[in-house]
Amino acid sequence: MKLRTIITQDAEVDDQNSLRHFLYYANEVELQGIVQTSSKFHWVGIPGAVKPDKKSDDDFGGEYAEVSGPFDQPYRWPGTDWMMREIDDYEKDYPNLCKHAEGYPTPDYLRSITKIGNIGYEGEMEKATEGSNLIKERILDDDERTLYIQVWGGTNTVARALKDIQEEYENKPEWTELHAKITKKVVITACGEQDPAYKEYVAENWPGIQFIKTLQMQSYAYPWFVMPEGESKDTLKADFMEKEILSKDSALIKGYCTWLDGHEYEGEGPEGQFGANPNIVNDWFGARFLKIVPQKYDFLSEGDSPTFFILLPWGTRTLEDVTYGGVAGRYHKVDFKNSKGEDCNVWDVSKDIYVDKDGNESEQESMWLYVADIQRDFAARVAWAADGSYEKGEHSPKLSVEQGVDITAAKGDVVTLTASAENPDKLDTAISFRVYKDASADCAADVKLEVSDNTAKITISESAKSGDLIHIMVKAESNGHYRLFDYKQVIITVK
Structure with a gap:
């Protein structure tokens, strides 16, 4: 539902x-x-x-x-x-x-x-x-x-x-x-x-x-320029935005606004014309964000x-x-x-x-x-709108974990997770595992993770206490142009 x-x-x-x-x-x-x-x-x-x-x-x-x-x-x-x-x-x-x-x-x-x-x-x-x-x-x-x-x-x-x-x-x-x-x-x-x-x-x-x-x-609005370099930041830069999103023949995307793209915004004064006022780069943005200069077609804000x-x-x-x-x-x-x-x-x-x-x-x-995941998925949807051929589009894989997403284990136990993915486009799909320490109990820092093919073995640390939660992020990523994804979040509860 x-x-x-x-x-x-x-x-x-x-x-x-x-x-x-x-x-x-x-x-x-x-x-x-x-x-x-x-x-x-x-x-x-x-x-x-x-x-x-x-x-x-x-x-x-x-x-x-x-x-x-x-x-x-x-x-x-x-x-x-x-x-x-x-x-x-x-x-x-x-x-x-x-x-x-x-x-x-x-x-x-x-x-x-x-x-x-x-x-x-x-x-x-x-x-x-x-x-x-x-x-x-x-x-x-x-x-x-x-x-x-x-x-x-x-x-x-x-x-x-x-x-x-x-x-x-x-x-x-x-x-x-x-x-x-x-x-x-x-x-x-x-x-x-x-x-x-x-x-x-x-x-x-x-x-x-x-x-x-x-x-x-800072992740998905005007100040994203201050974030550390990496794939997420790359997908917000003009090269990705222009090539993968703005260039597509979609009516919705033709009205989408980016830095210095010429769009004029109804009701805004010059200080809010991010698309049409070249002076705004220094007058507004540079003054706030360490003199970082946006380029034409850089991601603006959502x-x-x-x-x-x-x-x-x-x-x-x-x-x-x-x-x-x-x-x-x-x-x-x-x-x-x-x-x-x-x-x-x-x-x-x-x-x-x-x-x-x-x-x-x-x-x-x-x-x-996750911004890179979000941006690539967005680009794939824009491509859907530009071309109605299902065969030419890319669609997300469907990930499953054989053991389910809620598991109970004691300290010292070894938990095995076996994942598989169905890909509607018949593309190869890579599966990865990681311990999501930020969301987990302190004992997650000592968890041992061993991965072989599409199977992971997680050894629960001896420091774990009853009631601790250990989060394992399992990801399926398609080997297509947009590298579309699906996640399963497995939660291990220590008994």
């Missing part, structure tokens, strides 16, 4: 990139809404609205705006028509995508679930909107599946939906039971906090709703995309427990309480050890290891 999800976004250029990227994967989940919201970076303005006289920090650790005063004027506002334009592009690619995989939603269905939410100003949730009503209906429906709400901008439209539910039901006998049901049902995957709505409303009234900050700015990467069926077990890690990164619980002293269910990105191309180890955002 597919996961179900709603996208909310504030129309930042990287949100627009993320939506284009997501639509290549729209067959993998059940999308139930695309809702435009506002954020501290973008709003349409409401006559008479007044902005508090304060400064806020942006996601780079610096002040994003010094202007206080009226909220009655647009601020970096790109309009709302762009969503339908992207769906129009998806409609052109849709026939070819359907030849490679089942389950792509029709363009008309996407149009029917695309709504405008609360867009007035930063944190605006003055009244119900079409977008908040859509979210409210999905929260209250009879579907027992978890509802994953992606937040690419502010949380305000989600907060408005929850507020309307609270106002309608809190004085009714079923409120306690309904509140508990919604708290369990809703999971928010958010690109940080881009307005005060989470802290000021959601945390105060729904502290148990899981709020996962998937923000990994800072919001980890909110849906975490949902894709890539074989890791992040949603089972976000401390387990995976392609979308690993997360840890944040010690955050609301004004009532209640513990809030907030999670933030953990760091993992990354080995660069020269063998140097460093702690990096836990998604960085």
Whole structure:
């Protein structure tokens, strides 16, 4: 059964990139809404609205705006028509995508679930909107599946939906039971906090709703240039982007934005024209990121995309427990309480050890290891849209582990894992194993791993204690142009 999800976004250029990227994967989940919201970076303005006289920090650790005063004027506002334009592009690619995989939603269905939410100003949730009503209906429906709400901008439209539910039901006998049901049902995957709505409303009234900050700015957003060299970084550079992604005859990718590519962004001033303003390299980017100079067609940003990467069926077990890690990164619980002293269910990105191309180890955002996998998979999907021939496309292998993915063992035991992979393209497929120490108990540092062909023998260290978890990442990688992959995350529990 597919996961179900709603996208909310504030129309930042990287949100627009993320939506284009997501639509290549729209067959993998059940999308139930695309809702435009506002954020501290973008709003349409409401006559008479007044902005508090304060400064806020942006996601780079610096002040994003010094202007206080009226909220009655647009601020970096790109309009709302762009969503339908992207769906129009998806409609052109849709026939070819359907030849490679089942389950792509029709363009008309996407149009029917695309709504405008609360867009007035930063944190605006003055009244119900079409977008908040859509979210409210999905929260209250009879579907027992978890509802994953992606937040690419502010949380305000989600907060408005929850507020309307609270106002309608809190004085009714079923409120306690309904509140508990919604708290369990809703999971928010958010690109940080881009307005005060989470802290000021959601945390105060729904502290148990899981709020996962998937923000990994250095791995997949504007500052990626500062990351260590290696394959992940190579797939974000202009050579890979131009050759493997931008050159393909896909309508969706023709509107995808990269550094200095000539694209002009509606509503942005010169300081936000990353595609069309050559001076921005020094004026904005160089001043922030150690004078590193982007090249034409370098990856720009998809800072919001980890909110849906975490949902894709890539074989890791992040949603089972976000401390387990995976392609979308690993997360840890944040010690955050609301004004009532209640513990809030907030999670933030953990760091993992990354080995660069020269063998140097460093702690990096836990998604960085997988960016090359993500980019090659993305490139393969763009190629699907460009050519409807299944035989010419590449498709991911399917990995299996004979012993299963949950194993119990005692210290000193030798655990054997035997893996195999089916490749739909009849390509050779390599299988590898590694001990995922960052997600495992301390004893994993002493685990002995021996690999022969497609079999691994794992010797549980004598330092292991009852209840320790040892994570083994098994990977199948196709020997094709895009080296497509599948993972299985085996967890050994020490008895």
